[in-house]
Amino acid sequence: MAVRVLRRTVMNETTQLRVMDFDCPTCASTVERALSNVDGVQNVEVHYTTGRVEIEYDDDVADPDAFAQAIENQGYTPQPA
Amino acid sequence: MNAQTITQYYRKNRKAIVTASSGLLYGGGWSLGHFTGFDTASAGILILAAIIGGYDIAKTAYYEVTNRTLGIKTLVTLAAIGAIVIGEYWEAAAVVFLFSLGSYLEGRTMRKTRTALQELLEMTPDTATIRRDGDLQEVPARDVEEGEVVIVKPGGKIPVDGSVVDGESAVNQAPVTGESAPVHKADGDEVYAGTVNQEGALEVRTTGAGSDTTLERIIRRVEEAQEAQSPTESLIDRFAKYYTPAVIVLAIGAYAVTQNAILSLTLLVIGCPGALVIGPPVSIVSAIGNAARSGVLMKGGEHLERAGKIDLVAFDKTGTLTKGETTVADVEGFGVDDDEVISLAATAEKKSEHHLADAIVDAARDRPTAATDGGTAIAHSDAASAEHRSVPDPDDFDVVAGKGVVAHTDGHEVVVGNRALLDDRSIDIPDHIAEYVRGREERGETVVHVVRDGSIIGVIAMRDELREAAPGVVAALQDAGIETVMLTGDNERTASAVAGEVGIDEYRAELLPEDKQTVIEEYQADGHVVAMVGDGINDAPSLATADVGIAMGAAGTDTAIETADMALMADDLERIPYAVALSKATRWNVLENVGLAVLTVTVLLAGVLTSYVTLAAGMLVHEASVLLVILNGMRLLRH
Numbered sequence: 001m002a003v004r005v006l007r008r009t010v011m012n013e014t015t016q017l018r019v020m021d022f023d024c025p026t027c028a029s030t031v032e033r034a035l036s037n038v039d040g041v042q043n044v045e046v047h048y049t050t051g052r053v054e055i056e057y058d059d060d061v062a063d064p065d066a067f068a069q070a071i072e073n074q075g076y077t078p079q080p081a
Numbered sequence: 082m083n084a085q086t087i088t089q090y091y092r093k094n095r096k097a098i099v100t101a102s103s104g105l106l107y108g109g110g111w112s113l114g115h116f117t118g119f120d121t122a123s124a125g126i127l128i129l130a131a132i133i134g135g136y137d138i139a140k141t142a143y144y145e146v147t148n149r150t151l152g153i154k155t156l157v158t159l160a161a162i163g164a165i166v167i168g169e170y171w172e173a174a175a176v177v178f179l180f181s182l183g184s185y186l187e188g189r190t191m192r193k194t195r196t197a198l199q200e201l202l203e204m205t206p207d208t209a210t211i212r213r214d215g216d217l218q219e220v221p222a223r224d225v226e227e228g229e230v231v232i233v234k235p236g237g238k239i240p241v242d243g244s245v246v247d248g249e250s251a252v253n254q255a256p257v258t259g260e261s262a263p264v265h266k267a268d269g270d271e272v273y274a275g276t277v278n279q280e281g282a283l284e285v286r287t288t289g290a291g292s293d294t295t296l297e298r299i300i301r302r303v304e305e306a307q308e309a310q311s312p313t314e315s316l317i318d319r320f321a322k323y324y325t326p327a328v329i330v331l332a333i334g335a336y337a338v339t340q341n342a343i344l345s346l347t348l349l350v351i352g353c354p355g356a357l358v359i360g361p362p363v364s365i366v367s368a369i370g371n372a373a374r375s376g377v378l379m380k381g382g383e384h385l386e387r388a389g390k391i392d393l394v395a396f397d398k399t400g401t402l403t404k405g406e407t408t409v410a411d412v413e414g415f416g417v418d419d420d421e422v423i424s425l426a427a428t429a430e431k432k433s434e435h436h437l438a439d440a441i442v443d444a445a446r447d448r449p450t451a452a453t454d455g456g457t458a459i460a461h462s463d464a465a466s467a468e469h470r471s472v473p474d475p476d477d478f479d480v481v482a483g484k485g486v487v488a489h490t491d492g493h494e495v496v497v498g499n500r501a502l503l504d505d506r507s508i509d510i511p512d513h514i515a516e517y518v519r520g521r522e523e524r525g526e527t528v529v530h531v532v533r534d535g536s537i538i539g540v541i542a543m544r545d546e547l548r549e550a551a552p553g554v555v556a557a558l559q560d561a562g563i564e565t566v567m568l569t570g571d572n573e574r575t576a577s578a579v580a581g582e583v584g585i586d587e588y589r590a591e592l593l594p595e596d597k598q599t600v601i602e603e604y605q606a607d608g609h610v611v612a613m614v615g616d617g618i619n620d621a622p623s624l625a626t627a628d629v630g631i632a633m634g635a636a637g638t639d640t641a642i643e644t645a646d647m648a649l650m651a652d653d654l655e656r657i658p659y660a661v662a663l664s665k666a667t668r669w670n671v672l673e674n675v676g677l678a679v680l681t682v683t684v685l686l687a688g689v690l691t692s693y694v695t696l697a698a699g700m701l702v703h704e705a706s707v708l709l710v711i712l713n714g715m716r717l718l719r720h
Contacts, residue, residue: 023188025358026152033148047308049366051195075137
């Protein structure tokens with residue numbers, strides 16, 4: 001998946017995904033919680049209004065493919081940002 | 082179609098498939114029970130409909146409960162399970178199906194507001210033709226390095242930010258600035274990624290590519306603005322946090338008192354805060370998206386809500402109502418040659434950065450060299466060319482803020498400034514000169530006096546043309562019931578003449594930069610909600626003081642965007658009535674949505690308590706109200 005990766009600090013990477021089919025504000029919070037439970041994720045922001053998902057994670061621990069999976073498990077479709 | 086494509090298709094359309102299956106089973110189960118009386122079979126199919134439609138909802142509800150964020154899906158799941166437990170299979174299936182259908186439609190509609198900005202990004206081409214190692218190569222646009230030259234064909238989209246190094250063309254900048262008219266571009270002019278080259282071929286030296294372009298930066302800011310909560314939104318969010326648990330408590334209480342299970346389950350369904358929570362964000366996101374496509378950057382819902390209350394717009398004169406290109410209209414020597422007046426003034430003003438100083442120095446340089454007087458020798462510096470006269474440096478110079486300059490050159494003291502500066506220095510102005518000055522000022526011109534060793538030798542009248550759009554914009558605001566005020570450092574007579582030309586309600590003249598801030602505070606103290614329009618750099622303090630600061634021509638400058646609440650990407654005054662009207666429409670739209678949501682819940686609650694409304698009907702009305710607020714909010718996309 002073509003994901004834009006920006007290097008922020010030595011340890012942490014950030015990546016963005018886009019979810020276009022959130023149907024309620026609480027759904028965004030649920031996805032946010034689900035993502036923060038993924039191993040190695042340091043910080044997550046999920047925005048209902050724009051569908052933007054921003055994940056800051058520890059490169060050594062987290063597997064970026066798991067992010068998309070976590071979103072799919074909640075019933076939403078992740079896309080590259 | 083192989084297994085893999087079927088799986089992909091299912092994953093992509095899961096919601097639609099689930100909703101449709103649940104709906105079909107629901108219809109089938111209901112018909113079976115209604116027309117044939119196979120009650121057990123009917124009940125089985127209805128339960129199946131509830132399970133298929135409800136699986137995803139229940140899963141999210143489980144997450145909500147384990148994360149202690151009780152939401153709408155928890156309420157729906159509780160209601161459906163409850164209905165099955167008490168044997169109301171039809172109600173359970175109906176609630177689940179209607180909710181899935183509603184969510185599916187809501188997701189689809191919201192996608193439209195979410196993609197409004199993506200369309201802008203898609204304007205940027207994926208590849209760029211560059212000159213690398215001596216020949217032309219096609220490379221991905223984001224891989225173009227700073228300093229590389231990109232070739233843009235006529236009719237092609239510009240792939241990078243940069244400055245024109247060769248060629249001449251008209252460029253449609255609408256994606257970045259919202260301007261509909263193409264802008265002429267030649268050597269040295271800046272161009273933006275995502276804009277369209279219309280006529281000639283251009284060679285552009287790259288200053289930014291990929292995510293480092295003006296368009297990308299604007300879109301990032303717009304998204305941040307859309308994500309920032311407005312005061313109404315955060316108020317509702319805080320309310321919603323306690324609201325859902327309260328609904329559950331209410332449902333349990335209702336059951337304890339009435340022993341009526343249907344009534345308490347219906348309370349769960351209609352108690353969902355859907356329309357209330359979704360309405361305001363949809364209104365604001367749609368409005369910000371609409372504004373962005375018209376070249377107006379709104380900083381966020383908070384600013385938008387405030388802008389909806391504007392009742393007075395203050396304009397800075399120079400560069401806002403006028404073009405900001407001051408030129409010398411007339412030079413009049415009294416007892417000395419006109420040329421000598423302008424040369425002396427130019428020397429005194431040469432080191433000043435004031436816009437009037439620039440006009441005087443330019444005018445002196447553009448005078449024909451043939452008329453050179455003894456005092457100004459043609460220097461062979463880089464500034465001097467065959468047609469341009471050079472302007473010598475003064476020996477020393479001092480700026481008197483808001484009044485003028487005092488300089489020394491060739492043993493003379495030269496004062497260039499307004500009446501206030503001459504009064505300060507007790508320099509008399511003879512009547513015939515004062516008369517001449519008054520005449521120029523009544524035409525809206527700004528006049529400076531040129532004084533050599535204590536006596537006036539001439540005056541210079543300068544003019545800054547009005548923007549053609551200015552009178553129309555002021556009239557449009559007045560029609561909308563908004564007061565207009567012009568703030569300027571010019572003197573009373575000049576200000577009055579310009580205000581008359583623009584048709585503005587009120588003007589405040591002879592203001593020093595810091596006075597503009599005080600004037601705005603005065604209007605605020607009178608109870609006005611004030612918007613201030615300025616260039617965003619010189620006017621930063623007054624923009625910050627105003628309730629809504631509006632910066633013009635912000636595409637190139639980040640400072641302007643920082644200080645302002647709204648930024649016009651182009652120097653397009655006509656966007657102001659639009660932005661004000663959009664803000665007002667947004668404020669109403671938010672109120673309509675909140676009103677509609679509260680009304681729906683109130684009517685439903687009354688219906689439930691009087692037993693007119695049961696589960697399915699309650700869910701239908703609830704979902705309808707959510708869709709209605711979304712559609713109402715989305716009207717702002719087409720404002």
